[in-house]
Amino acid sequence: MDNLRKELLRPSAESKQEVSGKVVSYFAILLIGGLVGTILIFLTVKGIALFTGNHFSLREFLTGVNWQPGHHHFGALPMITTSFSVTVFSGLVALPLALVVAIAITEMLPSRVYKFFQPVIELLVGIPSVVYGYLGLTVIVPQLRQMFGGTGFGILAATCVLFLMILPTMTSMTIDSLRAVPQSYRQASTGLGATRWQTISRVILPSAKSGILTAMVFGMARAFGEALAVQMVIGNTTVMPKGVMESAATLTSVLTTGIGNTVMGTAANNALWSLALILLIMSLAFNLLIRLVSRKGVR
Template identity: 65%
Template sequence: MKQNKKHLLLSPSKESYEEKWGKTISYGSIALIGLVVISIIFFLTGKGLALFFKDHANVWQFLTSSNWEPSHNSFGALPMIVTSFVVTLLAGLIAAPFALIIALAINEIFPKWFGKILQPIIELLVGVPSVVYGFAGLILVTPVLRSIFGGSGFGILAAVVVLFMMILPTMVSMMVDSLRATPKTFRTASYGLGATRWQTLHMVVIPSAKGGLLTAIVFGMTRAFGEALAVQMVIGNAALMPQNLMSPAATLTSVLTTGMGNTIMGTSANDALWSLAFVLLVMSLVFNILIKLINKKRG
């Protein structure tokens, strides 16, 4: 009898067996994801630096020259880098206040039933493919800009409008979640001290959710910086230094999508495109580090 009890105590239970397998699967998945990420980084680093080590291109000239002619061994990526930052910053600066106003309205002003209807619609817009936004920009945005400003309608401003439409739902969805995470006791205490709704929003709710709001803005700008297809359809795809908002230009992603299929693997022109992809990877990592720093400060 005692031996049977001892055997039951020493034998692993079903719950501990399932927990062991669950941990094994979780750790294996994490290791697999980490391996994939490290492989991508090493692959893009090797391909991106081939232009400078194999083809002996000048790094400083690559980053500061404005002459992009791969067929003539002239690799100046400055126009694409500048355009990518200009388009991303403008779209983010325009979308951020609109997203904050909509998020505050859904979470703090509108009736609860209306917010429950509106938020799923916004989350549905987050999952709309980028080609749909690009097609909408091609059909709707560029003709309007053409009639107002003249020219072809293709250019930086068209890309900014399309990216604004793309990242606005993402920012709104994340900002709503951040505002809802603010404790209700903060609002109650503010109202108890005699503050109005607008004073409570301005002095209590927004400062409390500041970290999440900034994360939403940076995340939206990260999506805008890496967008390719929608921007390619409306920006004009001219690898030139932008002169104004209506001038055709090209971003890092638009040059990659248009040029990668037209070059031969191993040539200098192809290596230059991989170098652009490496620059894009570095900037994406910078955006992710900013998000981590904001969340760390928030914590």
């Protein structure tokens, strides 16, 4: 009887595997959490060094328009303004086109069209950013120079490049949002006598609104953090932009061009880390906005 009781109470192989799986999962969570926490702490410490170690004014950093690290001038407002400008412009241009393409593919064209376009869109999403930058440098910039004069470099060129970069991502996410709307919604709307456009505009789009907004925010988040492609076409002039055809610089372009020309621990290097901290804060803000939009859609 005792042997039988021990045999019945002995942990099974499946329970041991479950324990092992939990240990591995908890270790992975701790590892990822530790890495993220380390990055956040490191960027925060380095980002505030300009204000704590070099005693530079935070207000002057955020509102100043003069960026000359060699003369101890660190006004980041031109780069912040340009970063938001190219992000908002590219998002506003890409969203309507992505929405039109998604509606056409999911609601109007045959299903075989979606099967054809799906791998094409995924291929465009996976193209490296340097390819888009080279396309902008060799095609977009010369065309803008011919159309509007000047050098062709500037906010408009960066907006065009970012538009091409985020359009496939926004289109793919918008298609997924429209396809997630239950088919019964379409059938009920049709049964009530609604036309196809009435069904799309009054039933499908409102139902997929949260997913569409998520696609827009996600695309703008990618545009805000893009560095290499923007650097190749924006002109990299750290002045307050006065027009879309004027050369300018974003936070990422200043970081990529300046980080190799400064000495670690100097005020100029600390200023670049402060720009990186702003990028981190904005990335977290975009992620928080995506979560808020998604939660609103779930409710």
